[in-house]
Amino acid sequence: MKTNYQIKKLDDVCEIIMGQSPASSTYNEKGEGLPFYQGKKDYGKKYPTPRVWCSLPIKIVEDADILISVRAPVGALNISKEKSCIGRGLAGLRAKEGLDQKYLWYFLKLRKKNIADLGTGSTFTAISKKHLENLEIPLPSLAEQKKIVARIEKVFAKIDEATHLRVEAQKAIAKLLPATLHEIFEEGRGGRWNEISLGDVVNKFQYGSSKKSLNSGKIPCLRMGNLQNGEIDWTNLKYAPVNEEIEKFLLKDGDVLFNRTNSPDLVGKTSIFRGTSKAVFAGYLIRIDYDKEKIIGSFLNYVLNSVYAKEFCRNIKTDGVSQSNINAQKLATFTLLLPPLSEQKKIVARLDTLSAKVRILQEAQSVQLADLKALKQSILHEAFNPSE
Secondary structure (H helix, E strand, C coil), X not given: CCCCCEEEEHHHHEEEEECCCCCHHHEXXXXXXXXXXXXXXXXXXXXCCCCCEECCCCCEECCCCEEEECECCCCCXXXXXXXXXXXXXXXXXXXXXXXXXXXXXXXXXXXXXXXXXXXXXXXXXXXXXXXXXXXXXXXXXXXXXXXXXXXXXXXXXXXXXXXXHHHHHXXXXXXXXXXXXXXXXXXXXXXXXXXXXXXXXXXXXEECECCCCECCCCCEEECHHHEECCEECCCCCEECCCCCCHHHHCCCCCCEEEECEECCCCCCCEEECCCCCCCEEECCEEEEEECCCCCCHHHHHHHHCCHHHHHHHHHHCEECCCCEECCHHHHCCCEEEECCHHHHHHHHHHHHHHHXXXXXXXXXXXXXXXXXXXXXXXXXXXXXXXXX
């Protein structure tokens, strides 16, 4: 690290409190004792959220102490907002005299990836106290540290404002397609289109394969995670075992897949198979074998991704402990407005054009958000490496 500032080992300028897990018998969810944080799973955007408390804490951090994850994911940061107990997945960092706590926070934000790269271990990566002690930190005078922090926070405030605008733009863009769908269906009300049940235009609802998927193979087995935004996501694939049932579950171009079991928020998501590759589908999905003389697959896909369909799913789902379910019998009762095939084609063309524009706009916003995130790292790098 090139710098005009003197370099100090973190151990020289910072108190390091390595976490230690108390006896599990001292844990509770009643708020008795101190909040107990065990790792990144307890983190919020900047401050952790208590889920468990400990009546006999061993290792304690104070308000404003920095929390750093020392087990995978190594280097993740939060700030304690009250006196708390920490487990072995975390360490607490408290600046000594001569080191500004916010200066330390921003330095660690800059070095997060470097710290993560120190992790060792075959089952999960971790760093030791020695790794933290040996971290080198550039140390100007305390007055200069405060000036650096002030400059960083001034620029970061502007970046955060720009980020907020990009996020709001993303939300607005995401509403374009649902709003257009709503407009189309409102136009079709009043007797122009027939109101039918989904079962009226479906030949068969078919559940997917119950066979256990494999990590490798020749034919992908699409699962609920592969249904994204009305299309098939070909990442994170599992594969079908070779057996006589493969032909039974092979997907055809235009097949519509409905996710019958998932979390309460995601159950009912739907995608259309475009036939670009050979694939089968897993048991948590339903193939909707629709009557092509009555309804177009892409039109059905848009309808089942509409606000109306999502509301229907919320109302008829059966909730379990952590997952919800919608069976084929319930799905068949979904009511929709059905225009003639010629009008369906026009609607699909209109929505396809809009979808393409939405994707372009969303990608542009994503690029800008990534650029803003990278800009923060650039600002930090400049702040802690003034001589470069």
